[in-house]
Amino acid sequence: MGKGVNVVELYGVGKRYDIGVTGGHRVSVVARRDGKHELYVFDKGNEEPLAVVALDEEEAKLLAAVLTGTYFHAR
């Protein structure tokens, strides 16, 4: 898969994005039409995820902000 994202249409549900990462893991995100996301982390060549995390829209945005260095906290 290398660098890049593979997008799979999940009819009636949303989309799945598979991101191959250098370390050998694969990260998949299922983005549902209702704004919910599931984040899956897979080991290379293994179909059973190491971790599955459900994220609502706000949590997904927080994680994205942290990943892009745009998160600032107001406290």
Add this chain to the structure above:
Amino acid sequence: MGKGVNVVELYGVGKRYDIGVTGGHRVSVVARRDGKHELYVFDKGNEEPLAVVALDEEEAKLLAAVLTGTYFHAR
């Protein structure tokens, strides 16, 4: 921890962001000064991560784009 992000300064390294998510998991991101990230997924109350994923700057940006619904592929 609830909704929100706890930021921990890692002197000389970067910052760690802990995001509590509704499902009971905890997601932590270590953002290093050199642009590298590590994503950790923890089960509630467990100090041993379920998964650790190293992400370079591009991979972190791809994942963030997918999470915010701003990823579009050119193919």
